[in-house]
Amino acid sequence: MTPPSHLAFVPFISVENMMRLVHSIGVETVLTELADAIEHDFTRWPLFDKTPRFGCHSETGVIELMPTSDGEFYGFKYVNGHPTNTKQGLQTVTAFGLLADVASGYPVLLSEMTVLTALRTAATSAMAARHLAPKGAKVMALIGNGAQSEFQAMAFKAVVGIEEVRLYDIDAAATAKCARNLAGSGLKVTACRSSQEAMEGATIVTTCTADKQFATILTDNMIGDGIHINAIGGDCPGKTELHKDILLRSQIFVEYPPQTRIEGEIQQMPADHPVTELWQVITGEAEGRTSPSQITLFDGVGFAIEDFSALKYVHERALKTGHFVQLDMIADPDDPRDLFGMLARAGEPD
Numbered sequence: 001m002t003p004p005s006h007l008a009f010v011p012f013i014s015v016e017n018m019m020r021l022v023h024s025i026g027v028e029t030v031l032t033e034l035a036d037a038i039e040h041d042f043t044r045w046p047l048f049d050k051t052p053r054f055g056c057h058s059e060t061g062v063i064e065l066m067p068t069s070d071g072e073f074y075g076f077k078y079v080n081g082h083p084t085n086t087k088q089g090l091q092t093v094t095a096f097g098l099l100a101d102v103a104s105g106y107p108v109l110l111s112e113m114t115v116l117t118a119l120r121t122a123a124t125s126a127m128a129a130r131h132l133a134p135k136g137a138k139v140m141a142l143i144g145n146g147a148q149s150e151f152q153a154m155a156f157k158a159v160v161g162i163e164e165v166r167l168y169d170i171d172a173a174a175t176a177k178c179a180r181n182l183a184g185s186g187l188k189v190t191a192c193r194s195s196q197e198a199m200e201g202a203t204i205v206t207t208c209t210a211d212k213q214f215a216t217i218l219t220d221n222m223i224g225d226g227i228h229i230n231a232i233g234g235d236c237p238g239k240t241e242l243h244k245d246i247l248l249r250s251q252i253f254v255e256y257p258p259q260t261r262i263e264g265e266i267q268q269m270p271a272d273h274p275v276t277e278l279w280q281v282i283t284g285e286a287e288g289r290t291s292p293s294q295i296t297l298f299d300g301v302g303f304a305i306e307d308f309s310a311l312k313y314v315h316e317r318a319l320k321t322g323h324f325v326q327l328d329m330i331a332d333p334d335d336p337r338d339l340f341g342m343l344a345r346a347g348e349p350d
């Protein structure tokens with residue numbers, strides 16, 4: 001069989017290589033650089049093709065495709081969200097994604113994105129908080145201590161300067177796991193027995209719980225003046241974390257309104273409820289936090305541009321460091337129009 005030419009090969013970042021890549025750079029540096037890369041792409045927001053993601057819903061969860069393009073590159077992510085998976089020993093969220101060259105349509109990268117999604121979600125949250133949280137915030141309540149939680153804690157340490165995280169989960173084993181993983185991180189870690197206790201002294205609260213229902217992780221009485229809420233667990237129709245009364249008192253910031261109105265906390269509100277687009281805060285076209293007493297809410301659902309930025313970031317880093325393998329992914333006939341001939345010759349005896 002004729003060996004394929006270089007045109008057949010697409011760099012692939014496996015889970016093993018993603019972990020090597022992240023360790024070669026350092027987790028906090030990756031989170032900081034990702035936050036900067038995502039912020040940079042948010043300044044180019046009008047350039048991108050945008051659409052709410054395509055969801056395939058079932059009783060147990062959702063499978064989603066998240067495409068976007070800046071005209072030069074095209075990216076998409078396949079991601080699932082299945083809150084009851086952990087009971088079967090499976091993760092709630094898994095993902096992989098692809099980056100392609102728009103001019104030729106050829107893929108330039110295939111990558112695992114389960115680890116990368118956790119990194120990009122945390123980097124996006126921290127980047128949003130850099131613009132919205134009260135100045136000098138040092139203590140964050142972290143409610144929901146599953147797969148995403150440590151990434152959130154580390155991103156808020158690296159990007160926002162958080163010094164203490166106060167953990168709460170309905171499952172004490174999840175809190176113990178999170179505390180164990182954060183020991184030695186430089187963060188003060190306090191395990192709490194209720195969300196109320198976790199909120200004591202916190203000026204930022206992150207909710208990253210998983211439950212396929214309208215849940216009430218935070219009630220109105222728990223949110224005092226000046227708090228920044230980073231709500232990332234409500235990211236699907238019929239799946240929210242905050243009591244509606246909190247939304248009525250908050251200045252709400254979102255990624256892409258047509259998607260967030262379907263999936264975010266604001267699905268509880270009328271379709272014209274005022275929201276501010278985060279990219280406009282970053283470009284200076286809209287105001288972020290306007291007073292120390294204001295309650296700000298980042299209603300984060302995860303948008304395709306964040307995955308695009310993350311794919312571009314790891315593509316560049318992997319090519320530099322060699323943390324990838326080449327996949328024989330594109331059929332490569334000698335004559336581009338002789339695909340059948342290539343297949344037929346492969347069946348001939350050597």
Ligand SMILES: NC(=O)c1ccc[n+]([C@@H]2O[C@H](COP(=O)([O-])OP(=O)(O)OC[C@H]3O[C@@H](n4cnc5c(N)ncnc54)[C@H](O)[C@@H]3O)[C@@H](O)[C@H]2O)c1
Nearest residue numbers: 092144146147148169170174208209210232233300301302
């Ligand atoms: N916005 C985004 O961009 C984005 C990205 C990734 C994941 N997510 C969402 O974040 C959430 C967390 O993801 P994960 O991978 O960490 O899930 P996970 O299943 O690993 O962890 C979720 C944790 O929430 C806890 N929990 C459930 N109900 C709770 C309650 N009422 N109070 C306190 N804790 C509760 C569970 O015990 C579990 O430990 C999911 O809903 C997921 O869909 C959002």
